[in-house]
Amino acid sequence: xxxxxxxxxxxxxxxxxxxxxxxxNLRVEAGQFFGFxxxxxxxxxxxxxMLTGMLEPTAGQIRILGLDLANDPIGVKSQIGVVPEGLxxxxxxxxxxxxxxxxxxxxxxxxxxxxxxxELLDFTGLADRTKSLIVDxxxxxxxxxxxxxxxxxxxxVLFLDEPFEGVDAIAAGTLKAMLNRMIARGxxxxxxxxxxxxxxxxxxxxxxxxxxxxxxxxxxxxxxxxVAARRDDGQQLSLEQIxxxxxxxxxxxxxxxxxxx
Amino acid sequence: MAGVISAPGxxxxxxxxxxxxxxxxxxxxxxxxxxxxxAVHIIMGSxxxxxxxxxxxxxxxxxxxxxxxxxxPLLSGELWLVYLVWLLFPLVISGxxxxxxxxxxxxxxxx
Numbered sequence: 001x002x003x004x005x006x007x008x009x010x011x012x013x014x015x016x017x018x019x020x021x022x023x024x025n026l027r028v029e030a031g032q033f034f035g036f037x038x039x040x041x042x043x044x045x046x047x048x049x050m051l052t053g054m055l056e057p058t059a060g061q062i063r064i065l066g067l068d069l070a071n072d073p074i075g076v077k078s079q080i081g082v083v084p085e086g087l088x089x090x091x092x093x094x095x096x097x098x099x100x101x102x103x104x105x106x107x108x109x110x111x112x113x114x115x116x117x118x119e120l121l122d123f124t125g126l127a128d129r130t131k132s133l134i135v136d137x138x139x140x141x142x143x144x145x146x147x148x149x150x151x152x153x154x155x156x157v158l159f160l161d162e163p164f165e166g167v168d169a170i171a172a173g174t175l176k177a178m179l180n181r182m183i184a185r186g187x188x189x190x191x192x193x194x195x196x197x198x199x200x201x202x203x204x205x206x207x208x209x210x211x212x213x214x215x216x217x218x219x220x221x222x223x224x225x226x227v228a229a230r231r232d233d234g235q236q237l238s239l240e241q242i243x244x245x246x247x248x249x250x251x252x253x254x255x256x257x258x259x260x261x
Numbered sequence: 262m263a264g265v266i267s268a269p270g271x272x273x274x275x276x277x278x279x280x281x282x283x284x285x286x287x288x289x290x291x292x293x294x295x296x297x298x299x300a301v302h303i304i305m306g307s308x309x310x311x312x313x314x315x316x317x318x319x320x321x322x323x324x325x326x327x328x329x330x331x332x333x334p335l336l337s338g339e340l341w342l343v344y345l346v347w348l349l350f351p352l353v354i355s356g357x358x359x360x361x362x363x364x365x366x367x368x369x370x371x372x
Contacts, residue, residue: 052368053367053368054364054367054368073370074268074370074371074372075370076370077268077368077369077370077371078266078267078268078370084368088364088368089365090281090285090365092284092285092288092289093284093285093288094288097284097288101277101280101281101284102369104269104273104277105274105277105366105369106266106268106269106369106370107266107267107269107370108266133288133291153266154266
């Protein structure tokens with residue numbers, strides 16, 4: 001039996017009275033390009049923080065590549081790459097300094113870290129800004145740098161929180177090329193995104209979280225046929241239509257604004 | 262994919278965090294604002310250092326005086342003063358910009 005890349009059982013996270021994530025059971029097979037979707041405040045970022053060891057779950061179990069995150073956090077973190085919400089870069093480093101630092105923190109020796117940093121800078125088109133501080137980078141450049149740092153050690157699972165948010169088409173193309181290359185080499189990618197067109201184009205499988213609960217999980221084709229069967233109108237549904245069908249039931253109830261009538 | 266690399270040892274990670282702090286400090290001096298900040302820190306640090314030294318000398322003299330002139334209850338006043346200083350000291354120190362947010366390091370396989 002294949003070991004799952006990501007597996008959670010009964011995952012919960014409370015913040016005081018608020019139950020941000022409730023009994024989430026995720027199954028992501030190795031090699032999948034997996035999209036984790038949900039409306040704002042649904043619990044996507046909280047879940048990804050728990051999956052990457054940046055936030056402790058209130059209850060439940062997380063296994064990454066068969067390793068229990070609670071028992072072996074170092075083993076898990078050595079095998080994953082993370083682009084967190086807010087990117088968590090060190091603004092007063094240069095791009096090469098940051099990549100070398102990240103590579104060495106993941107266990108690369110000095111020479112390998114420097115070589116890979118240079119290769120990544122060339123690939124992401126940041127090689128001509130080696131003297132600039134990260135604080136002076138544009139948002140797209142920061143995203144590319146954060147992604148480069150997340151893959152420098154060759155992770156088996158890559159977690160990306162909104163990788164395409166605020167990124168122009170050129171930078172998005174670079175990011176997509178990098179992700180596709182990783183998938184071709186057998187890595188698993190777990191990403192959250194609001195840009196459903198990109199998710200539909202890149203991901204083979206998705207899960208949808210709504211108000212802290214997992215409301216759908218499977219291949220896009222399976223979800224499409226499930227929703228289509230419910231609607232029974234024979235229409236070919238886009239991921240956006242599937243998403244709205246599953247979580248957007250209350251959308252029709254949005255009231256009119258009195259001064260815009 | 263490339264083979265799994267084992268996480269570096271504690272000493273290497275400590276060295277790297279030290280290197281990170283050093284680079285943040287050095288790169289911070291590349292701007293006029295950074296240089297000005299350093300000058301302000303040096304002046305304020307020297308002032309605070311002298312203040313702490315003077316405070317220590319005064320406490321010592323006060324203690325000597327209380328014992329010499331047989332007024333031991335005054336020592337409790339001094340101890341309360343030391344207690345208050347230790348309460349305030351961390352607040353003052355925290356004002357000296359912590360640029361490397363340790364939370365940013367959580368995603369690495371820290372030992």
